[in-house]
Amino acid sequence: MQQFKAMQVTESADGKFQAAIVERGVNELLEGDTLIKVRYSSLNYKDALSFSGNKGVTRQYPHTPGIDAAGTVISSDSSNFKAGDEVIVIGYDLGMNTSGGFGQAIRVPAEWVVKRPEGLSLKESMVLGTAGFTAALCIEKLIINGAKPDDGKVLVTGASGGVGMVAVALLSKLGYSVSASTGKEQAHSILKQLGADEIVDRSSLSEENSRPMLKEDWAAAVDVVGGHTLSNVIKSLRYGGSVAACGLVQSPAFEATVLPFILRGVNLLGVDSVQLPITVKFALWHKLAVEWKLDNLDEICTEIGFDDLESSLNQVLNGGANGRFVLDLNS
Ligand SMILES: NC(=O)c1ccc[n+]([C@@H]2O[C@H](COP(=O)([O-])OP(=O)(O)OC[C@H]3O[C@@H](n4cnc5c(N)ncnc54)[C@H](OP(=O)(O)O)[C@@H]3O)[C@@H](O)[C@H]2O)c1
Structure with missing residues (x-):
């Protein structure tokens, strides 16, 4: 060539x-x-x-x-x-x-x-791509930090996007109850088809809210949005819950107080798929080809x-x- x-x-x-x-x-x-x-x-x-x-x-x-x-x-x-x-x-x-x-x-x-990996075609690997791989990495991190299907609802923001849709499908496959936040009405039916149990209007999360804590809602969350959305998610995690933060489509900046961390023991987990050591990438690709294979x-x-x-x-x-x-x- x-x-x-x-x-x-x-x-x-x-x-x-x-x-x-x-x-x-x-x-x-x-x-x-x-x-x-x-x-x-x-x-x-x-x-x-x-x-x-x-x-x-x-x-x-x-x-x-x-x-x-x-x-x-x-x-x-x-x-x-x-x-x-x-x-x-x-x-x-x-x-x-x-x-x-x-x-x-x-x-x-x-x-x-x-x-x-055997079990995943070249095309399937690219349907997942960085976005799908990152969704899997977020979920793996939530699980390592104790998230279990019985704990309650898991929120996925930016649910109609690449990371979001794979996160919804994978969480549902793993038995979690999924709340999908989206700004697109036309995405509701595919998100439900992929396993979302409820749809959350993204405007309910994306506005600035000066209260330091909100009603405990989510046992865990995958956030691709950042900005006010991430602030609101942190404030509404249940006691001991975690959010895996991987994106910035709303904003890279977000405001927070320590209150949800010191009063509810919540965790903010950073996720990076770019510089991840190749051995870790290899192991997660294999998981996506076998136990976590999406059909x-x-x-x-x-x-x-x-x-x-x-x-x-x-x-x-x-x-x-x-x-x-x-x-x-x-x-
Ligand atoms: N950390 C990492 O290693 C890593 C890896 C991959 C991606 N990322 C980051 O993750 C984010 C998502 O990536 P992606 O590939 O899934 O992108 P994408 O396919 O473009 O999806 C992003 C989704 O976010 C929502 N959205 C867009 N603008 C918004 C806004 N202003 N406020 C709130 N929601 C908004 C939309 O979903 P709805 O209409 O459904 O709300 C959109 O479909 C990006 O910031 C990307 O850079 C990070």
């Missing part, structure tokens, strides 16, 4: 960003020991930021975004991989300042790569090709995501 098709985002002299589908040379890819032919990628909120020119995510353009990739090894300097191995790469620097999965080829350090992944996935990539990224950027977009690089 010498040439490959990719989205490339360029910055013009007046600071505007434009995306185009172009032919690129494999020799343009940064140094790295494992060359991979990408079959599927997926769309995440961070990709939408990179695509729109957010310098907090991507410092230098021209750039090919795509923080997720699944495909086949073409060549590797590592003895862990050989040509033809099916592999998954998510996180680290992929798609940020390393050319990403919105191109048919990537070259990355072998330390970023995991072999596709309804098709229901949350919209498959797109290069032609729809730009409009779909704009949809994600504007908070209009409905589940997961999977990009077929052969389209």
Whole structure:
């Protein structure tokens, strides 16, 4: 493979960003020991930021975004991989300042790569992608911190998005009673289909509330929203409850007092899937392929090709995501 098709985002002299589908040379890819032919990628909120020119995510353009990739090894300097191995790469620097999965080829350090676990196809791994993987990581962290199905309702915010939908489906599979918070009426039926027991209007959580504590409602929560939403969630956790915080779509800043922590013993758990050690990633991918395998992944996935990539990224950027977009690089 010498040439490959990719989205490339360029910055013009007046600071505007434009995306185009172009032919690129494999020799343009940064140094790295494992060359991979990408079959599927997926769309995440961070990709939408990179695509729109957010310098907090991507410092230098021209750039090919795509923080997720699944495909086949073409060549590797590592003895862990050989040509033809099916592999998954998510996180680290992929798609940020390393050319990403919105191109048919990537070259990355072998330390970023995991072999596709048996039980999960390349496409299924990308229906999950960083978003689904992060949902699983949040739930694993809640469980490690004592969340049990009998404790009561678990809240998922941003439920119609990528992290949210997978979190709803996984919690329901694991026997938890799920409250799904969403701002989209059209998402109610799919969220119920995925196992949500109740729908919460996101406006009931997203407004500033000056009271230091609220009625105890949730035994645990997965929060992708941050901002006032996260403040309100912390204030309404039940005694000893935990919230796994992984996102910032409302705001990266939030206000809190120590009262819920010192009077109700609640826990604020930070979740990062990007720099997680590869051995931990490997173990969680295996869990997602076996004990936590979701059999309804098709229901949350919209498959797109290069032609729809730009409009779909704009949809994600504007908070209009409905589940997961999977990009077929052969389209
Ligand atoms: N820590 C990590 O390792 C990690 C990994 C992956 C993602 N993330 C972060 O997690 C967040 C969600 O990612 P995602 O891929 O699920 O994004 P997504 O698919 O775009 O979904 C985000 C959802 O949040 C809700 N939302 C959007 N704007 C909002 C606002 N202003 N106020 C309240 N809710 C809003 C919407 O759901 P409703 O309409 O249903 O409310 C939207 O569908 C992002 O901040 C992302 O950066 C972090």
